[in-house]
Amino acid sequence: MSAAPAARIRHARREDLDRVAELAAEHAAYEKATPPAPGLARRLEPLIFGAPDAPGRLRCLVAELPDGRLVGYATCAPELSTWDGAEYLHMDCLYLAATERGLGLGPLFMAALREEASSLGLTEIQWQTPTWNEGAIRFYDRLGATSKQKLRYSLAVEPTTG
16 A cells, blocks of 8 residues: 555644654554653753754754644754764654555655655765564565664763763
8 A cells, every 4th residue: 555645744833743753652652662741842842952152952843744744753963983983863763653654654754764864965874773573674674674683782881070
């Protein structure tokens, strides 16, 4: 099945942030992760749209259906590879609402992410997916993406104030 011609991927706007936060909560539940803390839309705003003294670092794309509903999102940001001595686009999240999978929006998202990387002068996109997410793995394999086995760690740090 393919997406309706009018379905599109576009950059998020400020008025989309509440829906992006809802989709992020759905995404966390799907991945059996801790849900985002309340106020996610407010925290995302300066990351995506910047502050008076700095541009936003996070890029957010949304999938919009012809009726205006937002049914998915992808976030990404330029990152660095020491081994390559180069920047790449890191896709942090790609999520489609369960009812909207299989409509061809995934390939539209990946095409939009490629365009985003290209517009930044970047030649590679990297991302992670849970090892149990077989549907995503099949999708990424069909794209011709390659995978590497690694574990992702996180370590909490107390911020210093000065």
